[in-house]
Amino acid sequence: MIKYSKTDLAALDMITRLTLVNSITGYKPATLIGTVSKTGLTNLAIISSVVHLGSDPALLGFVMRPFVGERHTMENILETGFYTINHIHRDIAENAHFTSADFPRAHSEFEKCALTPQYLNDFAAPFVAESHIKIGLSLAEKIDIKLNGTTLIIGQVEYIYMDDTYFDPNHGLDLNRAGTICISGLDSYHEVNKFASFPYARLEALPNF
Amino acid sequence: MIKYSKTDLAALDMITRLTLVNSITGYKPATLIGTVSKTGLTNLAIISSVVHLGSDPALLGFVMRPFVGERHTMENILETGFYTINHIHRDIAENAHFTSADFPRAHSEFEKCALTPQYLNDFAAPFVAESHIKIGLSLAEKIDIKLNGTTLIIGQVEYIYMDDTYFDPNHGLDLNRAGTICISGLDSYHEVNKFASFPYARLEALPNF
Numbered sequence: 214m215i216k217y218s219k220t221d222l223a224a225l226d227m228i229t230r231l232t233l234v235n236s237i238t239g240y241k242p243a244t245l246i247g248t249v250s251k252t253g254l255t256n257l258a259i260i261s262s263v264v265h266l267g268s269d270p271a272l273l274g275f276v277m278r279p280f281v282g283e284r285h286t287m288e289n290i291l292e293t294g295f296y297t298i299n300h301i302h303r304d305i306a307e308n309a310h311f312t313s314a315d316f317p318r319a320h321s322e323f324e325k326c327a328l329t330p331q332y333l334n335d336f337a338a339p340f341v342a343e344s345h346i347k348i349g350l351s352l353a354e355k356i357d358i359k360l361n362g363t364t365l366i367i368g369q370v371e372y373i374y375m376d377d378t379y380f381d382p383n384h385g386l387d388l389n390r391a392g393t394i395c396i397s398g399l400d401s402y403h404e405v406n407k408f409a410s411f412p413y414a415r416l417e418a419l420p421n422f
Numbered sequence: 423m424i425k426y427s428k429t430d431l432a433a434l435d436m437i438t439r440l441t442l443v444n445s446i447t448g449y450k451p452a453t454l455i456g457t458v459s460k461t462g463l464t465n466l467a468i469i470s471s472v473v474h475l476g477s478d479p480a481l482l483g484f485v486m487r488p489f490v491g492e493r494h495t496m497e498n499i500l501e502t503g504f505y506t507i508n509h510i511h512r513d514i515a516e517n518a519h520f521t522s523a524d525f526p527r528a529h530s531e532f533e534k535c536a537l538t539p540q541y542l543n544d545f546a547a548p549f550v551a552e553s554h555i556k557i558g559l560s561l562a563e564k565i566d567i568k569l570n571g572t573t574l575i576i577g578q579v580e581y582i583y584m585d586d587t588y589f590d591p592n593h594g595l596d597l598n599r600a601g602t603i604c605i606s607g608l609d610s611y612h613e614v615n616k617f618a619s620f621p622y623a624r625l626e627a628l629p630n631f
Contacts (some may be wrong), residue, residue, distance in 0.1 A: 265447045
């Protein structure tokens with residue numbers, strides 16, 4: 214077993230530290246955030262920090278770094294109040310990955326990365342047509358994390374679009390069937406296979422460990 | 423394709439809504455949070471909301487719901503200022519799942535779920551001996567999310583412990599090799615297999631989509 218202390222981490226070169234620390238949280242959800250500016254310029258950003266915050270109302274969060282690539286996403290969300298979260302599957306993983314290049318504002322990542330903007334039900338922000346599970350959200354709160362300049366964007370779910378074969382009333386969405394993938398670190402993409410579901414944990418029905 | 427609107431979600435029975443909304447963010451990291459009270463009572467809680475917030479300093483967040491089961495974890499973190507995040511692998515998935523039962527404070531989930539508290543390097547909070555990747559953190563900030571009473575706990579990484587064969591300098595930790603698993607919804611556990619790593623995205627080296 215090896216140990217990295219806080220001091221060891223600080224002494225690493227920047228790339229090694231970024232690579233290591235971005236991988237220690239475990240597997241991360243692979244999603245694309247779709248937005249559009251008031252003037253109609255679309256933007257698409259790969260994000261691996263989406264997190265469930267509540268079910269009633271349905272609230273999801275994601276973290277924005279204080280860096281260049283994601284600024285268009287944040288500006289568009291603040292301008293319009295709406296955005297989409299779209300699951301990534303294997304066939305669009307490479308397209309999704311390259312949305313993280315530093316495209317100038319006038320160039321839409323949709324076009325440059327060969328993904329299709331899709332407007333559904335008059336929702337203000339574009340979904341990704343190729344995605345199998347698509348969520349439309351309204352901005353609910355923006356929390357600035359002063360410790361390091363990141364921002365937690367919280368949205369309320371307005372719409373969920375998906376193939377109805379994905380919905381398993383016992384376990385929620387069947388993400389294996391939808392082909393949803395996950396991410397580790399900054400560059401690695403993974404397929405996922407369920408091996409177990411366990412019953413709701415009750416004191417009076419614990420397994421004999 | 424089916425559509426759930428905000429109104430449709432609100433009209434679902436509670437269990438179906440919980441099951442659905444907990445699964446829409448995609449795959450979630452499977453981790454155990456280890457803590458101890460000032461009086462020495464250990465606590466262990468399965469958490470699927472760990473998120474990367476920054477690498478320099480290394481900051482990780484996780485979300486606590488305003489409910490009973492996790493209150494001991496929060497109290498212990500606030501009392502001592504320290505906690506651990508431990509990756510879950512397949513052999514301990516069932517044990518980890520049942521830490522979510524509503525154990526009284528005097529009963530440690532470590533003992534009840536047959537997992538072993540491990541104190542390393544005089545770090546104040548217990549690690550999970552069976553875990554393959556273990557992170558020790560100090561509390562850095564607690565952000566109350568007023569929208570729904572949840573809390574974002576932010577910690578700075580003090581130590582990372584792992585087998586040194588997991589560290590791949592090109593891609594961070596090899597989580598497949600470590601056997602780390604992921605979660606969907608509230609009850610489903612998944613194995614993970616990498617299918618691709620893509621290069622850092624540069625405008626001048628985009629693939630021909």
